[in-house]
Amino acid sequence: MATLTFEQPKHLAFVQKLEADIRFNLSDSCAQGLYLDELIALQPNALQGVNLGYAPIQGAFLLREQIAKFHSAGLSTPFNAEQVATFCGAQEAIFAVMSSLLSPDDEVIVFTPCYPSLAHLPTVLGAKVHTIALQASQKWQYDIDALAEHINERTRLIIVNTPHNPTGTVLSAQQAERICQLAAKYSCYILADEVALHGYSAEQPLSSLFSEYDKTIHLGVMSKSLGLAGLRVGWAITQDRELLQKMLNAKTFTSICCSAVDEQLARVALLHSEQILAQNNQQIRDNIAHFERFITAYAGLFSWHAPQAGSLALVKFNHAMPVETLAVALAQQQHTLILPSSVFDLAGNYFRLGLGNRHFAQGLARLSALIDEQDLYHSP
Known part of the structure; x- marks a missing residue:
């Protein structure tokens, strides 16, 4: 059996390589959320009587009930607790889905740029990945015609992310319907990455566009819209149900x-x-x-399309200086982080902007200070 080789996601490797004391994160993918004392104040006795033994493998039933209700917002046919499985973050859920679905020689289609593991993990499992690049000239809209060209009898999984990381683009109902039609034609699964669905x-307000297709796996997490990555x-x-059980089997080998x-606390x-x-959505506004x-x-120094939804957008740095150079200088001199688009395998002088943080203004002031110190506004 071949050894599974995992690469550290490029955005994490970039931050690690900086070796800088980061105090402000202008590329944070999460909304602000709450501090622990603020969350507990919403239900002061929430942790009384919590058993510190193993939790149920599928997740506590009362939590799964709340997740089903939360993720069903706006749907005529709501999800139920038996359709929900909890994981230690979205990353573990992605691993469980892909390891349960994919075999060598299966094909996966993913729209890029994207969260790195969505494109990398299928290759680790031996699958072939077809990427479809979103284009700035199309305001980062999904190209469904390109999907129709790539999909075939070997396609096992289509991965869609809406609201999109890192562009803030949102799929339309018509686009989603066509994706479902193509998936049904070739009997493949859809992984709907909806981690930022219920936020700004x-x-x-947005709701899932794929709930009527019975081979969809919906992905959610506490970290993005709710800002509770801790x-x-x-x-x-x-x-x-068969796939859900396979995913739970995979979970028994991880967490x-x-x-x-x-x-x-997630239930609270x-x-x-x-x-x-x-509160979070007002902060984003x-x-x-x-x-x-x-x-x-x-x-003229920067240009962007404000996010249709979620807390992320891509910003173009209209300067001869590579955005990677700007990012390193900003981290080392101003203790502020921006992630260049190259860490998401996107060419061009872009960086990801996170709009959810309550310290956003302070981070932006640090970027302004660097621009002024290096006279970037008046230099070519």
Whole structure:
């Protein structure tokens, strides 16, 4: 049997290589969320009586009920607790899905740029990956015609992410319907990465676009819209009971179960999700307005498309200096992080902008200081 070779995701390797004291993160993919004392204050007795033994492998039933309710927002046919499995973050869920579905010589289609493991992990498992690149000239919209060209009888899995990381693009209902039609034609699965689905939206609130297709696996997590990455709880939802059991079997070889404390605190957060999301989404709106003022002040130096939903966007640095050089200088001199698009395998002078952080203004002030110190606004 061949050795499984895992590469560290490029964005994590980039941060590690910086060896800088990062105090402000302008590329954070999470909303702000709460501190522990703020979360416990929502339900002061939440941790009384929590058993510190192993939690159920599938996840605590009361938590799975809340996840099903949360992820069903806007759907005519809601999910139920038996369709939900919890994992230690979305990454473990991705591993469980792919290791349960993919065999050597299977084919996977993924739209890029994307979270690195979505494109890398299938290759580790021996599958062939076809990537379809989103284009800036198309405002990062999904190219469904390209999907139709790539899909075939060997396609096992289509991976879609909406709202999209790192562009903030959102699939339309018409695009999703066509993806489902193509998947049904070739009897393949859809992995719907919906980790930022229930957060900020520039227009109406979003709901899952793939719930009617019975070979969809829906991915969610506490970290993105809710901003609670310190609670290592993610989930997968599927109507396919056999696949769900295979995923749970895979989980027994990784974490076995989530932390009972994390699961209880996740349930508290979901019970109060409207309040948490309202606070987080207002922070994103405020930060979008702040960034609009920033790029107006440095007219022409930066350009972007504000996110349709979620807390992320791509920003183009319109300067001869490579954005990687800017990122290193910003980290080392101003203790502030931006992630260049190259870590997401996207060519061009872009960086990922995270709009969810309550310290966004301070980070932006550090970027402004670097621009002024190096006279980047007036130099070519």
